Amino acid sequence: MRRLVLMGAAAGLLLAACAPVPVRKPADQAALAAQAARERQLAGVEGWTLEGHLAVSDGHDGGSGTLTWTQNGERYDFDLRAPITGKSFRLSGGPDGAVLEGVEGGPLRGPDAETLMRRALGWEVPLRELRAWVLGLRAPGGAAELSFGEHELPALLQQDGWAVDYRAWDLSRQPPLPQKVFASQPPYKVKLSIDSFRLAPAPCADCGR
Template identity: 40%
Template sequence: MVALLLAACVPQTVRSPLPSLSPQEVAVAQTRQTTHEAAVRAAPSWSLQGRVAVSNGRNGGSGRIDWRQDADRYEVALSAPITRQSWRLSGDRVAAQLEGLEGGTRSGADPQQLLREATGWEIPVAALSSWVRGARADEAVFGPATLAFGTDLRLARIEQGGWTIDYAAWQPTSEAAALPLRLNAQRGEAKVRLVVDGWNGVETP
């Protein structure tokens, strides 16, 4: 159903090699990252609008995305303008529901499992709420994270929970709370690519 909703191919992700940084540069980058994570977590209510592409190794597609987060409460809407179809995932830490699929609304405790069982897509919704803002997900839940930085000393990659998240572009500012504009997340054949057209609710210092 979602394959028909999205109805488009997902280009292959090409990873750029990461630079070799000096210990001093790594120390500066880690300090900036700590400041960045503190800034975004101080704003638990936010939203983004953009475009998303997903693939499970056999098929893939893309559409518009509207993500609204209010602390633990989230609402993620995906739509395909050409087919005029859409679905909506909403929930919190204890429950989730998926609307817009044939057969009616489906509910479950784990949004990632709910999406996988209902659509075949592997999308780590709970962790993505942190990753999309350039921050590590809760390590007590998703395990330890490994960070890598680019020549500009901004976050270039997170490896966590079996996923690799590559950051291709950031807002054009030097402020600590600048947010990602393009990222690619991958675990095995599962891929999620996000292009953000607009952010709301996270202000630069």
């Protein structure tokens, strides 16, 4: 088994439509300062619930569906459902390993989400980095190069061999949060369209004193 069939040849078409490429400009001091301010504001966010649509492709096969992603510190719960076929899977875990349910022969277990999805589905999804990228942040550890669009917000983030294309932002949020995130490392593509983003409150350092 190399893939989970969620939606057939139409995988990703929903996300690809109506997503113009934003104007990009090289990073300057003002844009980098604005990004650093956003990263400080979001530094305390340890969790969220994200709902939207996800499409994944390796250039030949892929899948897509509606997504609910709940992050709580290092622990995650990742549910992907296809409304047409009814197929679904659930990926959950944390530092102690990952579990993939809803696949043939499952549930399957692995050391981490990336290894498990690669082995079970043939999908290359950088979930560890995506945890930062979905917030519009640079992932910790690897060097990153940024280009910016309107409102001093990232338009393109290049990190760890991936190009992360930000096609739309929710400007009603403070700080703004991404609405469309397209990540690619040929031949792999991950397209995420975010419908709602509920951030968990940051921990209170003075609570209980």
